Amino acid sequence: MMDTNIKNNNFICQIINKDFNKNKDLSFYTRFPPEPNGYLHIGHAKSICLNFELAHLYNGQCNLRFDDTNPLKENVKYIHSIKNDINWLGYKWHGDIRYSSEYFEKLYQYAKELIRKGLAYVDELTKEQIREYRGTLNTPGKNSPYRNRTIEENIELFEKMKNGKFSEGKACLRAKIDMNSSFIIMRDPVLYRIIFAEHHQTQKKWCIYPMYDFAHCLSDSIEGITHSLCTLEFQDNKCLYNWILRNTSITHFPQQYEFSRLNLEFSVLSKRKLKILIDNNIIQGWNDPRIPTLSGLRRKGYTPSSIKHFCKEIGVTKQNTLIEFSMLEHCIRKELNQTSIRTMAVLEPIKVFLYNLDENHEEKFIVPNHPNNPEMGTHEIIFTNTIYIERSDFQEKYEKKYKRLKLGNKIRLRYAYIIKAEKIEKDEHNNIINIICYCDLNTLGKKPKNNKNPSVIHWISEKNTIPAEFRLYNQLFNIKNPEKEKNFLSYINLESLIKKNGFIEKEMGKKIQNKINTSNSKLCFQFERIGYFCIDKIDSKKNYLVFNRTVSLRDTWNTKKLEQKNITNN
Ligand code: ATP
Numbered sequence: 001m002m003d004t005n006i007k008n009n010n011f012i013c014q015i016i017n018k019d020f021n022k023n024k025d026l027s028f029y030t031r032f033p034p035e036p037n038g039y040l041h042i043g044h045a046k047s048i049c050l051n052f053e054l055a056h057l058y059n060g061q062c063n064l065r066f067d068d069t070n071p072l073k074e075n076v077k078y079i080h081s082i083k084n085d086i087n088w089l090g091y092k093w094h095g096d097i098r099y100s101s102e103y104f105e106k107l108y109q110y111a112k113e114l115i116r117k118g119l120a121y122v123d124e125l126t127k128e129q130i131r132e133y134r135g136t137l138n139t140p141g142k143n144s145p146y147r148n149r150t151i152e153e154n155i156e157l158f159e160k161m162k163n164g165k166f167s168e169g170k171a172c173l174r175a176k177i178d179m180n181s182s183f184i185i186m187r188d189p190v191l192y193r194i195i196f197a198e199h200h201q202t203q204k205k206w207c208i209y210p211m212y213d214f215a216h217c218l219s220d221s222i223e224g225i226t227h228s229l230c231t232l233e234f235q236d237n238k239c240l241y242n243w244i245l246r247n248t249s250i251t252h253f254p255q256q257y258e259f260s261r262l263n264l265e266f267s268v269l270s271k272r273k274l275k276i277l278i279d280n281n282i283i284q285g286w287n288d289p290r291i292p293t294l295s296g297l298r299r300k301g302y303t304p305s306s307i308k309h310f311c312k313e314i315g316v317t318k319q320n321t322l323i324e325f326s327m328l329e330h331c332i333r334k335e336l337n338q339t340s341i342r343t344m345a346v347l348e349p350i351k352v353f354l355y356n357l358d359e360n361h362e363e364k365f366i367v368p369n370h371p372n373n374p375e376m377g378t379h380e381i382i383f384t385n386t387i388y389i390e391r392s393d394f395q396e397k398y399e400k401k402y403k404r405l406k407l408g409n410k411i412r413l414r415y416a417y418i419i420k421a422e423k424i425e426k427d428e429h430n431n432i433i434n435i436i437c438y439c440d441l442n443t444l445g446k447k448p449k450n451n452k453n454p455s456v457i458h459w460i461s462e463k464n465t466i467p468a469e470f471r472l473y474n475q476l477f478n479i480k481n482p483e484k485e486k487n488f489l490s491y492i493n494l495e496s497l498i499k500k501n502g503f504i505e506k507e508m509g510k511k512i513q514n515k516i517n518t519s520n521s522k523l524c525f526q527f528e529r530i531g532y533f534c535i536d537k538i539d540s541k542k543n544y545l546v547f548n549r550t551v552s553l554r555d556t557w558n559t560k561k562l563e564q565k566n567i568t569n570n
């Protein structure tokens, strides 16, 4: 077996292995079937990784099929974004893209076949009546008064539906199964409804559209899918899936298997809810870095490999769990620690004047781009008598606990000298505008005489700056499981985005400015002591750089937990 990104000991692999034991020549086919009614998110990534990686593992193929049976909610812009996201993840679907709508004519013929077998009828109850007649888990359903129409009458009425002779909601086609079934889904499910809307693929050709349950199994079968993987909510739909295949003349029988959907802390993953966030201007759009859509994660600086790594770690089971957000962060942090260039940035600058240095003092230091990987090269920084440090790295009031710069105390400037804060200057509002320090020129690369190394802070020379905006993202929700809450909008964290205006190093900034328009350039950095950032390609301009914080430096996910989780997953 080939090496893949999937843990090949999950329960689905065990099923497939058995299938291969029975039939060594099995041609293995999966599919990923998104509805083009929104952008893909990290939950879809779980399903994409599973379907594509299994196809790879078992020498099979995976189709991409747009499940486009509801023209009211669909849009070609979603088709583009979905294709783009799957490509970005690095997966290749088999052959051409498929659409359920390609099969509308065939599906229509299968529907007529069911009518001819006395297994489907045109119902004229209203939507509300259908719901009422359906019954509940505790009460049986009731037959529709239209249930016993003759086959001829049903054929004629279905034709009329197709020809636009009924208005919307006035008729539908239902399977004739069992209004007393303990599976509510089997109580004469609707197979076709009337929608007068132009479809992005079939334009005005149809005004009747198949329901998901009818279209899905038949599309799977038409494409020769062997293993149709879906999430647990579809467990009950499986009887209908099989009923339709059994009762039509279609010959290929895919098997449906269910796994648990991904739930992620502090996030909503339902496209409906994501859309509400966008429509209410709570976030900027589908690619807002605060939501775990693939385009949002990409903009925030996540890589395809970090997302695949995450999907591999969470595994595939039948247990519904809420995955910790810190686990997703752990996956990107681990990667960026290896790959990102180190540089200094000051997000909230305060000026430091080194009074004992000459006005023309200028020293150049060559500093490594990565502490452990010399192959990543070096860059140059400049040291002069006026520098910026982080406002939060200075405190006027003496506090023993405070380990950074305070009046009367020393600190080491990263890659440079030890300085001592002697005086401060304030503006008329009592804000510190200048810290006046002594710079000990005997301390470059040397321990101080008393052998006590002060803490280290980052800095940038005033002469060596390029201004930049920094966007710091926090969780969008202030509760762990907003998906569970009906009024999820009342749990929005008002500080989910904090913008800072500061500086980055000039040499690095210049390089970034030159690369900003080249689409593939990897522009992610570790700003020392602050975090991992990437350039925001959407809002950055050549003379205005915007950086998104991908993730902070501190890993709150502990790998021991990960190991334990893997044991329980297996
Ligand atoms: P949503 O609730 O976000 O609208 P959906 O299931 O309606 O999701 P589809 O476009 O129909 O979205 O999903 C395509 C595939 O992705 C389906 O096979 C579905 O089971 C899977 N999928 C969707 N959400 C998740 C999730 N959170 N975890 C795992 N798989 C998911």
Ligand code: MG
Residues within 6 Å of the ligand: 035
């Ligand atoms: Mg769906």
